[in-house]
Amino acid sequence: MIAMILNVARKELVQTLRDRKMLVILILAPVLQVVLFGFALNLDLTAQPLAVVDSDHTRASREIVRALTGGDGFALAKVADDEASAGRALNDGEASIALVVPRGYGRRLNQGRAELALIVDGSDSNTALRAGQEASQILSAQAIAAQRAKLAAAFASIGRSSDRGIPELDAEPRVFFNPQLRSAIFLVPGVLALVLLVITMMLTAMGLTREKEMGTLEQIMVTPIRPVELMLGKTLPFAALGLLDLGVALSVSVVVFDLPVRGSLVAVYGVTLLYLMTTLGLGLFISTVSATQQQAMLTAFFIMLPALLLSGHIFPIANMPEPVQWLTQVNPLRHYIEIVRGVLVKGASLEDLWRQTASLAAIGVIVLAGASLRFQKRIA
């Protein structure tokens, strides 16, 4: 039995890796995916190009511009003469947000109430919303600082020192696990899930279907190879390749993005095996409903995209409509990502995450059992 499985497995590996390029790609793919996701998908807002129309030219107006451009969020891209010209800058893509300071701003600010206008490029509304919010926050902070100065002056004028008698509430932030707030850390577990999915679901499905497409399945069926041996022989090599790629992806993440490894790697690999039960099962299932490799690939893709998008990898699950949130409970990627995030970044144990682990195991068992039964019936 073992010998037969190894026989099939070896053939599968030879066929898959016949082109040396395949091996290269198998190593390169996780590297590229980690790097691309980590660097490109920076979910923070930085260096948004800002256009400024300053019709006031007072110290107050210059201060407000400095407040906006002083941090990482905005970079001064254009000084415009008037609103129309700022609008053109938005139009051309030279700036994604414009600040308009009207004449008299400084004077009115001194009197207690002043107005500013922010114009955002609404054709990119995700960024627009957040840029607008961030800019508003910065400007409010300015207003609050100015107000505090005035209140301190008011206290002083009544003869009281401003150090005593004014209550002050402070909020001290403490960020756990990722004090530098690097967003790559959030994204890496999802990339791991994706890498594994492509190899163990997509490639497996295609490999299994290739036999059918080539017409060699018949040839195999007349040999003494048993269905379960064929199944294991054809899925185990991809599981092994998947685990190898997991190692590569993890290494790259640690080296390039400084991913913390606070928890047990054994736990991560253990949970990965549970995850693979589902992905391999899906690969088996897809091969039973596909006649050609193209069909297998397209079907796998059709499953993969929603699974990835609804996994909490990028888009928060808490924001999805209720019914969809319930749906994600059967998405193995969701649980896998939560567990890997927990174990690697937070140092959690599988006990801490028993709910997710149990869900992953349950899904895995059901999918793999069902798919393998179906597969073996087809072959026998």
Added chain:
Amino acid sequence: MTSGDRVIEVEGLTRRFGTFRAVDSISFHVDRGEVFGFLGANGAGKSTTIRILCGLLAPTSGRGHVLSYDVATEIERVKPHVGYMSQKFSLYPDLTVAENLEFFGGAYRVPRARLAERIPRTVAEAGLAGKERLLAGGLASGFKQRLALGAALLHEPELLFLDEPTAGVAPLARRAFWDLIRGLAARGTTVFVTSHYMDEVESCDRIALMSRGRIVALDTPDGLKRDPRVAAAGFESPTLEDVFVALMGPEARP
């Protein structure tokens, strides 16, 4: 048969894959209207030779001319005059019989009017009348073989390359196939065919025996039987099989 009309001329043709010489400096020629057979065990270099002559592979060294065009540099001018049928009868499995024929006819630029006559005739000759709408992938292998041959003949080529055309086909069908080939040759088509079936190549005009990339012997069937090496090996009234054994050694048993 004009002996001056050499349809294929090969000199010192070599094809290497890395250090492995699949075809090792072979030389031969084929005259117009001949049925020329290439015989040898699997891996002897027969398919590689055909592929070079069809333009599917480039030679590493040596010269080859098909219809007086150089196979290394002028192969595109050869293609319209040549038909090819591979071991795998490579037809599109998800196209019907008719669709396969229409496609390949068009690929060879057979004028539409001509094609309209040729296709029904090809279908009939292949015994596929009434089966035009069946998907090629579902045909029995005997029918696939005849369809593949028909597709290769739609454009009435001067020269036909057949690579193991009867592989995996029942003996009765094989015999019928060779009748077809002989008929073609009688009408002036030159046929270059590879095989590892002794009984079939008996009916070739001349046969080249190929082993490990080299041509070991080249003559008419009778000429081969009279080859001194055969007698030396102890065969008195040799069959072609005996010739094979004598000239290629026990390891070359097909």
Added chain:
Amino acid sequence: MIRRIALLAAKETRHILRDFRTVYLALGIPLVLLLLFGYALSMDIDDIPTLVVDGDRTSASRDVVSAFERTGFFELVGRADNAAAAEGAFRSGEAKVVIVIPPGLGRALARGEAARIQILADGTDANTAAIAVGYGAALAQRRTMDLTVDALSRLGVPAAKAPRVAIDVRSRNWFNPTLESRWYMVPGLIAVIMAMMSALLMSLTVAREWERGTMEQLLVTPVRPAEIVIGKLVPYFVIGLLQLALITAAGAALFGVPLRGSVPSLFAISGVFLVGALGQGLLVSIATRQQQLAMQVALLTSMLPALLLSGFMSPIASMPVVVQHITRIVPARYFLVVLRDLFLKGSPLSAMWPEIAALAIFAVLMLVACASRFKTRMDA
């Protein structure tokens, strides 16, 4: 030549129609993505599970907690006894923020002293953590302001006369007054889908013929590589335009996305993009002779860049500079800009000529690369 192209295109079309799953998926995947992005996926962050450690239990501390709740950002899921519980809660995923109010807060504020609360955030989700910290700071400042005004009024300065500073920020959204995020999403989705599907569908066509042996048969005919390339592109080009029509219509019907530009312009530019995108997929297929390998390469070189580097998921300006330069060779980036302009700004074609030129150049490059890389020899 034309006749042979028509012939090859007809053959390719037959392959597609005989395998109807391809068509279902070519049209189904875009619809699924449209629904997902339109209804389920958003980057907004709300209802973050929050724990409260209230060591004070006075009306002052309760005021603080309710101020946090009122933002809509924090969703109270429970109370804990002490701050040490925070780490465990983060590990198990129970909460992402813990607000710690020390005992004596109410008394300190009443006496006009300083008091400090802690905002503990799970840094794994850097985005959420940053926003939580930001909110915390803003709320604390506001509270301080209100308390100060109260203190002032008790000293005899009536609330109305207390010096105030307010900066009113008027946010105007150019082009997209309601900042309807779906309006920007749909054009972006068109670009991403067309890029991904083109790569997906084209990447296997040539590799498949090599695997099956039909390519050999094709190559011995007088058919030229250029004819094969164009013949293969034609039916998938038609499918691409169908996808465009489908998403545009669905976007208008479901989300009211306007098409302010002209329809012929839309189809013309999309056509140019399609040729390039399809050509890229075809190039992958030509360069690899194994379907599994082709799929992987297409994934890495077409789909991931289109998804991550086009500006669809996250703004290009936020990416590291090196990555920004890389996005210049991603055609989907230019197509995205053009589509957003066409849909939301109604710009004329002349305004977008740099992007159109880029797309046209890419299309020509791909066609030339395909025709020249297409070797008629088996071993090339």
